[in-house]
Amino acid sequence: MKCKHCGCEIHNPEIFNIHESNCIDEQIQNGIIADPNLEDNGQGENNDGEVDYSSMTVDQLKAICKEKNLEGYSNLNKDDLVTFIKENLKG
Secondary structure, three states, X not given: OEOOOOOOEOOOHHHHHHHHHHHHHHHHHOOOXXXXXHOOOOOOEOOOOXXXXXXXXXXXXXXXXXXXXXXXXXXXXXXXHHHHHHHXXXX
């Protein structure tokens, strides 16, 4: 499998998933990507112009929390992460 972020090729699926998550975090930190939901991955905004957080993975949701310097999200499940993000990014 080839990482869509850096082009690195990894054949072990478990290691690939870890690499890709770390690659996203690194690119956010370096300002290469601003927000994981802006990438061309079939996710992002719904018809109302709102971000469709429920279509994202837990890793993508946690990356958003990290980018926005939110605290208290690390042990949340996907549904709670979606609610947490919506409540903390209002306005």
